[in-house]
Amino acid sequence: MPLTRLKNVKKTTKSNIITFGIVILFYLVVQILSGAGLTSSSFEGQLVPICAYVVLAVSLNLTVGFLGELSLGHAGFMSAGAFSGVLVWTLLGQSLPTWLAVLLAFVVGGCVAGLFGFVIGIPVLRLSGDYLAIVTLAFGEIIKNVINACYLGYDSNGVHFSLKDAASMGLEPDGTTLINGAMGITRIKTVSNFTIGIVLVILALFVIINLINSRAGRAITAIRDNEIAAQSVGINLTKYKLMAFVTSAVFAGLAGVLYGLNYSSLVARRFDYNTSIQILVFVVLGGMGNIRGSIIAAALLTVLPEMLRGLDDYRMLIYAIALIVMMIFNQSPQMIAWRKRIAERFKGARKSDGKKKEVA
Amino acid sequence: MKKFVSGMLAAVMALSLAACSGNTDTSSAAQDSQAATSEGSASQATIKIGGIGPTTGGNAQYGNAVKNGEKLAVDEINAAAGYTVFELQFEDDESDPETALNAYNALKDWGMQVLVGPVTSDPSLNVASKCVDDNMFMLTPSASAEDVALTGSNIFQMCFTDPNQGVVSANYIKDNNLGSNIGIIYDSSDPYSTGIYTAFMAEAQQLGLNIVVSDASFQADNKSDLSVQVQNCQDAGADLVFLPIYYNEASQVLIAADRIGYDPVFFGCDGMDGILGVEGFDTSLADGLMMLCPFSAFGEDETTTTFVNAYKAAYNDETPNQFAADAYDCVYAIYQALQDGAISADMSSSEMCDALTSAFTTMSFDGTTGVGQTWDENGMISKEPKVYTIESGAYVLAD
Numbered sequence: 001m002p003l004t005r006l007k008n009v010k011k012t013t014k015s016n017i018i019t020f021g022i023v024i025l026f027y028l029v030v031q032i033l034s035g036a037g038l039t040s041s042s043f044e045g046q047l048v049p050i051c052a053y054v055v056l057a058v059s060l061n062l063t064v065g066f067l068g069e070l071s072l073g074h075a076g077f078m079s080a081g082a083f084s085g086v087l088v089w090t091l092l093g094q095s096l097p098t099w100l101a102v103l104l105a106f107v108v109g110g111c112v113a114g115l116f117g118f119v120i121g122i123p124v125l126r127l128s129g130d131y132l133a134i135v136t137l138a139f140g141e142i143i144k145n146v147i148n149a150c151y152l153g154y155d156s157n158g159v160h161f162s163l164k165d166a167a168s169m170g171l172e173p174d175g176t177t178l179i180n181g182a183m184g185i186t187r188i189k190t191v192s193n194f195t196i197g198i199v200l201v202i203l204a205l206f207v208i209i210n211l212i213n214s215r216a217g218r219a220i221t222a223i224r225d226n227e228i229a230a231q232s233v234g235i236n237l238t239k240y241k242l243m244a245f246v247t248s249a250v251f252a253g254l255a256g257v258l259y260g261l262n263y264s265s266l267v268a269r270r271f272d273y274n275t276s277i278q279i280l281v282f283v284v285l286g287g288m289g290n291i292r293g294s295i296i297a298a299a300l301l302t303v304l305p306e307m308l309r310g311l312d313d314y315r316m317l318i319y320a321i322a323l324i325v326m327m328i329f330n331q332s333p334q335m336i337a338w339r340k341r342i343a344e345r346f347k348g349a350r351k352s353d354g355k356k357k358e359v360a
Numbered sequence: 361m362k363k364f365v366s367g368m369l370a371a372v373m374a375l376s377l378a379a380c381s382g383n384t385d386t387s388s389a390a391q392d393s394q395a396a397t398s399e400g401s402a403s404q405a406t407i408k409i410g411g412i413g414p415t416t417g418g419n420a421q422y423g424n425a426v427k428n429g430e431k432l433a434v435d436e437i438n439a440a441a442g443y444t445v446f447e448l449q450f451e452d453d454e455s456d457p458e459t460a461l462n463a464y465n466a467l468k469d470w471g472m473q474v475l476v477g478p479v480t481s482d483p484s485l486n487v488a489s490k491c492v493d494d495n496m497f498m499l500t501p502s503a504s505a506e507d508v509a510l511t512g513s514n515i516f517q518m519c520f521t522d523p524n525q526g527v528v529s530a531n532y533i534k535d536n537n538l539g540s541n542i543g544i545i546y547d548s549s550d551p552y553s554t555g556i557y558t559a560f561m562a563e564a565q566q567l568g569l570n571i572v573v574s575d576a577s578f579q580a581d582n583k584s585d586l587s588v589q590v591q592n593c594q595d596a597g598a599d600l601v602f603l604p605i606y607y608n609e610a611s612q613v614l615i616a617a618d619r620i621g622y623d624p625v626f627f628g629c630d631g632m633d634g635i636l637g638v639e640g641f642d643t644s645l646a647d648g649l650m651m652l653c654p655f656s657a658f659g660e661d662e663t664t665t666t667f668v669n670a671y672k673a674a675y676n677d678e679t680p681n682q683f684a685a686d687a688y689d690c691v692y693a694i695y696q697a698l699q700d701g702a703i704s705a706d707m708s709s710s711e712m713c714d715a716l717t718s719a720f721t722t723m724s725f726d727g728t729t730g731v732g733q734t735w736d737e738n739g740m741i742s743k744e745p746k747v748y749t750i751e752s753g754a755y756v757l758a759d
Contacts, residue, residue, distance in 0.1 A: 045465040049458060145579065148549050164575070165548075166558045183551040186485055186507045263457055264489035264511075267482050269549065269580070270457060306462050309451065316416055 016209055019292045027198045050302050051197025052259040055204045057282035057298035058291055059251035062208050065289035067244040068224030072276045073136030074252050076143040077113040079271035081253025082260035085109025086185055102191055106257050113253020117246040125241040140276055147268035153177040184267035192262035200258055204251045220244050404443050405705030410472035411450035412463045413479035419455040422683050426479045426501050428675050429687030437695050453478055457486040473709045476690045481505040481551045488515045497713040501686035505551050509739040514717050516739035518686045522555025525629045528745045529652050530563035538625055539600025543573035543593035546604050549580045556604035556629055572596040583609050587616040594622040603628040607635040614645045634681040649750045654729040655685040656748055656755040667728045689727035
């Protein structure tokens with residue numbers, strides 16, 4: 001019997017199957033609905049951002065929930081990934097086949113973000129708690145301001161770069177501007193779609209869930225629970241901290257590429273600390289160390305402001321109130337106890353129902 | 361575990377329901393519009409105009425001005441015609457490119473036939489490429505980045521482009537010998553400001569203007585105190601300071617200059633319009649400020665006075681700025697195309713887009729921001745630039 005066999009499966013495996021199941025089910029339901037022409041353009045337009053935010057939330061959860069370090073620079077990694085990936089796409093999109101150029105964009109975006117994660121991680125991970133939060137916050141702002149001031153272009157003489165203004169780049173008239181300072185990258189040919197997004201979500205889940213359930217993952221959670229104890233049993237703190245931090249950065253970069261390729265213009269301002277906080281809100285609402293919670297929170301909080309559009313100017317106020325209510329409902333100890341009581345009652349009712357049926 | 365599964369399923373259901381309900385709204389809206397067209401005669405049907413702009417967040421002052429301007433024009437047209445010619449739905453984009461696209465999609469679900477917006481440049485770039493894909497006519501009142509109009513043939517601008525303003529300003533300063541040493545203070549994190557700055561610098565070099573300060577920039581994150589930049593200009597002996605920035609920051613510059621007793625000629629662009637309305641700002645400091653701007657609320661022609669009076673009556677005696685005027689003109693420009701018979705309400709958005717694209721490239725429009733305005737095939741406007749000087753709290757046309 002498949003059911004009994006399912007019962008013998010390890011608890012974590014079962015939980016993972018459910019997590020993947022939700023993602024795949026969501027994909028199938030949306031595909032069927034949109035195939036039947038039942039989805040609105042408003043909803044379809046949000047599918048790619050949902051996927052990007054889910055990947056961001058899941059990857060940040062690795063740092064915040066499992067490594068136990070508060071990082072406020074996640075948007076910085078996203079930005080680094082987005083800009084490098086989109087640059088690759090604009091340069092190679094014409095000459096290479098689309099799938100290869102997109103793949104390269106993702107690989108480069110992920111690698112660049114990972115490299116930043118590594119470089120930042122080495123000095124920063126010696127700090128912890130509030131100090132780490134502030135340094136990562138500063139890092140995100142640095143990335144934003146550098147890209148905002150960055151002018152990059154190429155012509156027959158080669159690549160030109162300036163941090164001052166477009167004129168001092170000294171481009172020939174036939175040159176092409178790639179990054180135009182505050183205007184960022186414009187006229188990007190959009191290529192992201194929901195399928196690419198879901199593939200990325202599944203990849204992120206696969207890698208991160210496997211990492212968490214591996215030997216390295218247990219070392220990472222051990223560091224979270226007690227750094228001194230972990231060190232005393234011979235766990236290499238720097239190695240495992242870096243492993244979690246860099247993995248998290250790589251997926252933030254990949255999500256950035258997905259996001260960047262979904263819009264025709266890309267500006268660094270979009271990736272400010274507000275975005276970092278927004279991602280952190282997803283993680284906190286979904287529960288730190290709860291991957292499935294991150295997925296649902298990210299998806300829900302991305303569509304919520306759009307569903308509240310009918311309320312006009314009160315939209316963000318209602319959004320904030322809804323956020324507070326959800327936080328309390330999800331995380332307050334009293335509410336958790338209350339939810340348990342309700343669930344017990346339901347279970348009891350169902351059991352007695354079953355008994356009655358048997359009698360009848 | 362079961363509880364979790366059911367919870368997840370409920371969440372998925374809720375999401376899919378959301379998708380469905382969104383759709384039913386669209387279809388019913390579409391039915392409504394169809395019903396409306398079939399009920400009234402063709403000439404009495406309603407055209408659905410969508411507007412996008414920031415009505416919340418840091419740029420809300422610009423978005424609300426545009427919203428008010430559009431609403432005023434739509435109300436006037438409907439009242440004059442005696443039936444609902446235009447129906448306006450204005451969606452908030454928080455000046456964020458992502459939200460702007462969401463707003464655009466929401467408007468599309470509502471059944472929008474023409475888009476008058478977005479207000480700011482980044483959102484406009486995103487929405488414009490979507491408009492090109494969907495063949496939706498887009499007329500932006502105030503997104504002045506050159507790339508917006510260049511996105512496609514169906515994207516039109518009511519305002520001057522940034523480079524155009526930079527070039528015209530440089531020429532005006534040269535021709536009228538306004539200053540021999542020029543300093544510039546600009547916002548390097550803002551596309552509007554850098555767009556004008558880049559073009560101004562290039563033109564100034566060609567004209568042989570002497571730029572003494574060109575690196576006194578600031579960013580959106582550190583614009584609360586601009587006294588250092590002003591001090592730079594004073595130290596370099598600039599007798600003209602070019603300010604391609606918005607009025608809020610400009611008021612900071614004027615206050616800082618007054619504090620150190622520095623009194624050069626200040627020259628701004630259309631973002632300067634509104635400086636007399638900054639709360640808590642001593643307007644006497646703005647005396648002598650020059651600006652390149654298509655609109656003056658102190659204008660004495662009939663179109664302008666009608667607009668200004670109606671706007672003040674409708675919105676608590678607020679003086680309209682050029683954002684409101686451009687938005688007001690946008691709606692009237694589309695109305696002119698309707699009266700010329702170029703479009704009719706029963707057209708789909710795509711048919712209307714083609715019709716409006718050819719109408720706009722051939723027509724000449726008189727509005728509050730200028731007479732004889734025409735558009736080129738890129739969708740960029742050509743109108744007479746005007747330079748105003750502020751004298752005792754009023755705009756005076758400089759010559």
